Amino acid sequence: MVVRPEIEREFETQDLLLNVGPQHPSTHGVFRMVMEIDGELVKDVVPYIGYLHRGAEKLCETMDYRQGIGFMDRTEYLAAFNAELSYVMAVEELAGLEVPDRAQWLRMILCEMNRIASHLMFMGAFGIDVGVFGTPFIYAWREREAIFDLFEEVSGDRMMYAYFRPGGLAWEVPVNFTERVREVLKAVNQGIKDFDGLLTENEVFIARTRGVGAISAADAIDFGMSGPSLRASGVPLDIRRTEPYLKYAEVDFDVVVGQNGDVYDRYLCRLQELRESVRIVEQCLEKLPDGPIMPEKMPRMLRTPPGEVYIRTEAPRGEYGIYLVSEGGNRPYRLKVRSACLSNLQALKHMSVGQYVADAIIVLGSIDIVLSEVDR
Amino acid sequence: MTSDGNGAAEAPAEAPESFEGTIWPDVDRALSGISARPERGAIDVIVHIPREELIRGLRVLRQDEALDFDYLRCLTAVDNEDEGMDVVYHLYSIGKNHNLTVKATLPSDDLTLDTATVVWRAANWLERETAEMFGIRFNNHPDPRTLLMPEDMDDTFPLRKTHPLAEIEVLQGEGMGYTEEDL
Numbered sequence: 001m002v003v004r005p006e007i008e009r010e011f012e013t014q015d016l017l018l019n020v021g022p023q024h025p026s027t028h029g030v031f032r033m034v035m036e037i038d039g040e041l042v043k044d045v046v047p048y049i050g051y052l053h054r055g056a057e058k059l060c061e062t063m064d065y066r067q068g069i070g071f072m073d074r075t076e077y078l079a080a081f082n083a084e085l086s087y088v089m090a091v092e093e094l095a096g097l098e099v100p101d102r103a104q105w106l107r108m109i110l111c112e113m114n115r116i117a118s119h120l121m122f123m124g125a126f127g128i129d130v131g132v133f134g135t136p137f138i139y140a141w142r143e144r145e146a147i148f149d150l151f152e153e154v155s156g157d158r159m160m161y162a163y164f165r166p167g168g169l170a171w172e173v174p175v176n177f178t179e180r181v182r183e184v185l186k187a188v189n190q191g192i193k194d195f196d197g198l199l200t201e202n203e204v205f206i207a208r209t210r211g212v213g214a215i216s217a218a219d220a221i222d223f224g225m226s227g228p229s230l231r232a233s234g235v236p237l238d239i240r241r242t243e244p245y246l247k248y249a250e251v252d253f254d255v256v257v258g259q260n261g262d263v264y265d266r267y268l269c270r271l272q273e274l275r276e277s278v279r280i281v282e283q284c285l286e287k288l289p290d291g292p293i294m295p296e297k298m299p300r301m302l303r304t305p306p307g308e309v310y311i312r313t314e315a316p317r318g319e320y321g322i323y324l325v326s327e328g329g330n331r332p333y334r335l336k337v338r339s340a341c342l343s344n345l346q347a348l349k350h351m352s353v354g355q356y357v358a359d360a361i362i363v364l365g366s367i368d369i370v371l372s373e374v375d376r
Numbered sequence: 377m378t379s380d381g382n383g384a385a386e387a388p389a390e391a392p393e394s395f396e397g398t399i400w401p402d403v404d405r406a407l408s409g410i411s412a413r414p415e416r417g418a419i420d421v422i423v424h425i426p427r428e429e430l431i432r433g434l435r436v437l438r439q440d441e442a443l444d445f446d447y448l449r450c451l452t453a454v455d456n457e458d459e460g461m462d463v464v465y466h467l468y469s470i471g472k473n474h475n476l477t478v479k480a481t482l483p484s485d486d487l488t489l490d491t492a493t494v495v496w497r498a499a500n501w502l503e504r505e506t507a508e509m510f511g512i513r514f515n516n517h518p519d520p521r522t523l524l525m526p527e528d529m530d531d532t533f534p535l536r537k538t539h540p541l542a543e544i545e546v547l548q549g550e551g552m553g554y555t556e557e558d559l
Contacts, residue, residue, distance in 0.1 A: 224498025
């Protein structure tokens with residue numbers, strides 16, 4: 001068959017480069033990606049990050065250990081307690097501080113409550129990503145608000161708490177703390193039920209999310225993914241279980257894993273984790289002992305001997321690691337924040353290529369990125 | 377607590393008795409033929425590998441069945457000024473649940489190293505970040521662009537110790553009303 005040149009030209013197609021971000025509302029922060037699309041199919045994704053880079057690591061080198069706590073809050077603002085925890089644990093490990101039991105239990109309660117708040121934020125934002133406008137977001141905000149009120153009563157701040165200290169806590173919690181936590185948990189339980197009813201078996205939601213953006217366990221491990229995004233692929237890596245810190249060895253909880261590693265599983269993992277977090281907090285409240293919240297003798301200015309340590313904890317988005325090198329003195333020689341989202345985001349291209357454009361947005365949402373943690 | 381910071385010189389001397397119950401015997405067996413030197417860290421064992429043998433060593437650590445380091449937790453560098461730069465790898469095995477820290481020291485006048493992306497894809501962005509922050513060149517890196525810095529910022533390395541901070545940042549760190557004795 002002879003193809004005439006004018007017809008050939010007519011059918012000549014070209015891939016389109018589509019820029020998403022940096023200020024697109026569905027990118028959960030300041031994130032830009034350039035997608036190469038062929039019709040509705042994504043052929044390539046090039047992510048650009050760094051818009052929120054503030055040099056927290058370098059700044060911490062000039063600040064003493066207590067001042068650095070505030071910077072850690074700002075790296076991971078949706079789960080600031082978890083971020084602080086890694087940092088103070090690293091300092092404690094180097095300085096050889098014993099943390100009193102009560103402080104450890106209280107830290108655990110606050111970290112799990114923060115995980116709940118963070119996962120709720122994911123539920124709400126993810127709902128908007130898949131197109132359920134409004135309702136899940138408002139539901140999430142309602143419960144998250146209750147948790148933030150509680151955090152404000154405890155630490156004085158709604159987001160950047162700066163409440164953990166190397167050695168323990170800044171001050172004692174309010175007298176009615178346990179009752180208040182129980183109150184909030186009741187509301188959270190209701191919120192989880194609402195989400196379950198709203199999304200889990202919603203036919204439209206399942207049609208949008210099941211089988212989308214799947215990643216195999218081997219690939220997810222190779223890309224260094226962690227947290228619920230990794231567990232959704234069926235890898236039971238939860239640092240609370242594999243290398244227990246605080247008092248996680250003394251409470252009973254399940255590590256939630258998915259099967260297919262798709263967007264739906266990543267959602268479901270987070271939903272189940274909400275329930276597990278509630279379980280952990282309830283056990284903590286029962287076991288919460290009385291006692292001091294700081295070691296008896298604390299130096300006015302904390303110094304550490306030379307040494308290095310890599311502390312990893314399970315933050316809501318995955319492994320939040322602190323690599324702290326000390327040369328002696330009262331400030332870090334080098335501080336490296338291992339960001340869970342940075343490693344998770346690396347797999348974005350792998351997960352989005354071959355999907356529809358609209359699905360690429362859901363895939364991005366399902367990793368639950370916090371760009372200030374990615375860029376630090 | 378162990379204090380190991382300046383222990384580079386005396387570490388080999390105490391090595392034989394101090395690695396009981398750690399992962400080092402296995403690592404030593406796997407790394408036969410590679411001149412690795414162990415050091416006891418606060419939590420994990422640290423292994424120093426010369427940079428010429430580093431990638432070979434990392435590949436062995438990943439492929440060895442008893443070690444099975446399939447997960448790269450973290451990759452970064454530490455600027456030790458006159459003593460060169462350390463590139464630090466934090467490895468983890470999901471199946472075996474053990475950790476290892478690997479270090480390679482680069483001389484200050486030749487900051488090049490082979491890429492570890494051939495061992496773990498996770499190393500890709502971490503190496504890009506390390507490269508732009510410290511000026512270390514990773515040979516054969518598949519995507520050697522900047523990650524967090526602007527694309528044209530290839531002559532400034534913010535995390536080096538020689539890179540100055542603005543005056544205000546120095547003042548913030550040194551303020552807080554502490555006297556010299558306190559610091």
